[in-house]
Amino acid sequence: MTELSSLERIVLKTLSQAGPLTPLEVAVRSLIHPDSILDALFSLMDKGFVYRRERPKGIERYLYFLSERGAAAAPEGGYELDGR
């Protein structure tokens, strides 16, 4: 089984709770610097947990989706990451 860092787990959980998001959307929901979020997203993409699609008209270029593997690996739990 692939080892995931705590940051990668947070990103997976955010995507599983909120659905497909842009990197800045993940950042504001998890309150983690966008650069770290991007690193985690790229790492998760390499591991096959996440994939992205280009947004033709959006402010940010890509939207990140959970793959089946990512959805299975996303940490469970009912609480919202931002406490709302």
Add this chain to the structure above:
Amino acid sequence: MSWTVVDLAALLLTGAISALLSIIELRISFPKSFTSTMRTGWAWLILSANVVISLLMLFILSLLFELNAYTAVISPLAAFILSRTDLSILRNFTHIGDIKGFTIGIGGAWFKAMKPLYDRVSLSLSVSREKSLRTLLYRYPSTEELLGEARRCASEVPSYTRSHIDETLSFLNQISASDTLTEAAKRVAYARFILHTAGEDHIRRLIERRGAAEREGGE
């Protein structure tokens, strides 16, 4: 072949049940933005695809049985169940769960065919969510003012505890002090923060307030 009223009623019934199941599936897939989802062309394409496979199933069943109300009800249900399951004719019973031999991967193929359409719906919703965001960015040309609004939002959320407010303010300070983020990225981050923390209605109020202030200034 001449069409009777019963045949047409069976077709309509199959179509209606299939459309209903498809709408329920879209509702489950996009619970928070169902109305916006149904405004996208992709959602109607998904619905049409489901109706088509149900009618195909009705055609197959009508060859085996009579075309009547029973086949009309069973067809969409059968089509939905079959297209969401991997059917295997032979299984390897020595490796539980490992399907070998002849496998009709209808479910897998249907999922692969539908997934890009669902992704397209998500992309459309993601872009449509940004209309108010774009207006906010336009109305607030100053990054500092936008940061001020974001800070105000963080402090005014009633459900936030003191420690959570401190955490959110620290996040905003990190963004503000970042050397790697461009000015545009910072502005989008603040706007997204306001949207997430205070919601779309608050953004609309900010836009209206700013618009009114600009009009007063212009008079």
